[in-house]
Amino acid sequence: MSPQKHSENIPLVSREYHPNDTVIDFGNGLKIGGNQSLTLIAGPCAIETEELIMDIAAHVKQRGAQFLRGGAFKARTAPHTFQGHGEEALKWLKRAGEKTGLKVVSEVLDTQHVDMMEEYVDVYQVGARNMQHFELLKKLGKKKKPVLLKRGMSATLEEFLLAAEYIAQGGNDQIILCERGIRTFNTYSRNTLDLNIVPWMKKLSHLPIIVDPSHGTGAAEMVKPMSMAAVACGADGLLIEVHPQPAEAWSDGDQSITYEMLEEVVAGVRGIAKTVRR
Amino acid sequence: MSPQKHSENIPLVSREYHPNDTVIDFGNGLKIGGNQSLTLIAGPCAIETEELIMDIAAHVKQRGAQFLRGGAFKARTAPHTFQGHGEEALKWLKRAGEKTGLKVVSEVLDTQHVDMMEEYVDVYQVGARNMQHFELLKKLGKKKKPVLLKRGMSATLEEFLLAAEYIAQGGNDQIILCERGIRTFNTYSRNTLDLNIVPWMKKLSHLPIIVDPSHGTGAAEMVKPMSMAAVACGADGLLIEVHPQPAEAWSDGDQSITYEMLEEVVAGVRGIAKTVRR
């Protein structure tokens, strides 16, 4: 008997299996999904120093973020670039979260880091390059913490959903999908933000979906209009790279926005969110 | 002396050349561009019968459209499919425009049709497949009527602007850009609607830009959310395929919306437009 003949059940992540929106509850009224208030995850690409993550945490909290993101392990294209401060940075991140009351999100690059990271983060992030790192997805499926799953650079809608299915099959249904731009022939933008996948995912799946306009555009000045567009077509939230001095950032400086710009983005998307939900 | 050495002047379509938004004036207060009221161009893919275009004209007018679109000459992938009723259909379209007060838009496929079409249409449409039909662009550059230029399926931002430049160099600066989706690896949607080009074009050019969510998504139920997203990121208007019975349409039935759906789209985008412009 060939394993291929094994009947495919209805995917756990599909609306067919679970008609109602998944709502992930972080306590104290903080929720993601299901037409709750707009989720805002903000922070630097990489956690550079403890002082800086503390400063950023305070500023993004003040402007409405509920989650702080920051990379401790960085997936960098070239081996001689900054690879992150590792576990040390996770300690700083956790402290910044505790001090401000923000929940914290950080990327997990490898199966060997999953257990260690559990005590530091509130949400595991799986990066675009690891969307089909199936061993990692399986391991995260055994955890009790939410997973923010970014779409791969050239992942089809079906592959994206099936990557989420790997996590769900392990028993963890706290999954947040994230559209972050795909690779196309375009060179004017770092990636091509594929917003149409937002209403499609809402139709096909019960999982919340957020949008990362920073990677999706690669340009700080495009973060505001594309954040507004993302919310207009139904996104549950935004993941935005913020840095007080983008030109000095150790990575992704071109697409990071300042505190002032974040304030404008938040004002813009709140207007849209009100319109969309009424 | 090589012609390549000829100095490249500042493009006529760039903001550098002309800092203020181009506003195209159709009389009676009807304008496109420059933060005027949202432009809505609606109608069937192909003009099927005189009765039908009359019916559609009345219904889209009632729901807020200022322009009626309909194809008399169709650029169809396969030679044995319906190719349009030609000049006869343009007469029907013109009558429908006169009766309702809508301005009319129709695609010009060939240089040999340009003069003939002049007496029927208010706006020439250049389709995606002809974006780099340079002889056509040059000829339209000599006309006094506005040109709606659709982005080619795999046109870069620069190629799109330079196609508009061909028209402008001829002396016609009444150009409306139109994003209608690009070809990528995605198969879940007919095209990938590249909304990020909207704020980029606003930055680089003074020309108005509208969005075609019908071709951009290929799916009727995605027209509303993506129309809202388009307006949220700054589009000057929308080009939407409408048919009273999409399942019976002779072409593009999957992506055409009904009169009822158009009403919902209009309600949705008006809310967004108010938010964006205040």
Place this chain on the structure above:
Amino acid sequence: MSPQKHSENIPLVSREYHPNDTVIDFGNGLKIGGNQSLTLIAGPCAIETEELIMDIAAHVKQRGAQFLRGGAFKARTAPHTFQGHGEEALKWLKRAGEKTGLKVVSEVLDTQHVDMMEEYVDVYQVGARNMQHFELLKKLGKKKKPVLLKRGMSATLEEFLLAAEYIAQGGNDQIILCERGIRTFNTYSRNTLDLNIVPWMKKLSHLPIIVDPSHGTGAAEMVKPMSMAAVACGADGLLIEVHPQPAEAWSDGDQSITYEMLEEVVAGVRGIAKTVRR
């Protein structure tokens, strides 16, 4: 009765319709298609001066080309670049062909040029940007001269075949397909040469197919290896840009090869051709 319901006959360009290879006969033993000797079409991107096209004709003839190509009307991305010398250049091209005994190929950009060009060229070329210029294809379908049809930059296999079908439906079955690279995310090469379409076209269609490694790679030094690969997977011939001083060429200098390089390419592909056909 809807025109869409019209039954789709077997396409004229399919193997199903016509099992044997189409062979286009140019007289004096010169043929394209059907496992004849390898076709070599060479010449400059643009016809710059009469002296130059004469010089190139003599040199490519000497190195084994049977066809001379040269552009009289150029489809250039930007309006301020060299657009070709027009009909004057076609006269030079024709004289160069007569003097050397080479058959001549030149691109037709517009329906209004089709009749005029008939007296100058032996083969009409339809460029990638015009692959879906259906009025042009229809008009060429009424002519008795062969048409070299280049694949559009983002044309699917099916769209490419259906473009050829437009010509065939007009009554002209002398069609040569040409793969010239597609647009992908790659930036290291100007286009991505999609050689797999060669054996696929051989399977699905009876038409000859040649490959343009100049546009397909965008780099002179890649013309030789990719020409060899093209012949190895079954191409009927090659279309190669040649210029005595590529750095001085008015267009496409980066991808044009010198006479010396052409000699090496020819030596390379002849070895492959012998292996493939024995």
Place this chain on the structure above:
Amino acid sequence: MSPQKHSENIPLVSREYHPNDTVIDFGNGLKIGGNQSLTLIAGPCAIETEELIMDIAAHVKQRGAQFLRGGAFKARTAPHTFQGHGEEALKWLKRAGEKTGLKVVSEVLDTQHVDMMEEYVDVYQVGARNMQHFELLKKLGKKKKPVLLKRGMSATLEEFLLAAEYIAQGGNDQIILCERGIRTFNTYSRNTLDLNIVPWMKKLSHLPIIVDPSHGTGAAEMVKPMSMAAVACGADGLLIEVHPQPAEAWSDGDQSITYEMLEEVVAGVRGIAKTVRR
């Protein structure tokens, strides 16, 4: 001082650093790279049973393969499909290699499997989905065994080289690059085999590069012509999926070839190889 300012040295994998071709020596005269005899790696997608891998080993050996490939851990898009027999299958693979004298190649999916697999395989394979699994690349950089690195589905040339650089920086310079097709808008083929990267890699790097026409085309009948094209443009070898009954294969049946087809492929490419190297 920012880590970004750290001067980028000449990459270890570049020709600038190491002008001569890397040749990987497997003993008994078996080598990869440097114009040695053509490398042929053949075997099933997944190792299904011990009997089958033994049978395949004997047959591919007889037809000229020097390496046997087979997957023990499978990276499958969907979680409910066959995921491989794991370490047990590696034992079968090793025995098949010992019995036939073939060197064996198998994919490593996760950092936690690297040490365990070391005693079974002669070459670690890194799959397309893991090309930017940097922790895995770093760990393989510490090993003494060759690594076959497949290009990611949407990896640029630069990203591909920098992934190899991660391995080289660890101290392991026994790296074999593998082109296996990229993701484009094409749907007629599973992937678009980008053969132009072969001569480009030869120009930029000293590492050997092989081609996988099975994944590159997705169709058994296209394996022969595209194998010939790959060798014609300079590939050092081929990685081919072989199965005695492709229709019964547990994965990748459409693109697997039979023993008889392998014989034809080998005959075809040997002719090309002789031509290319003389």
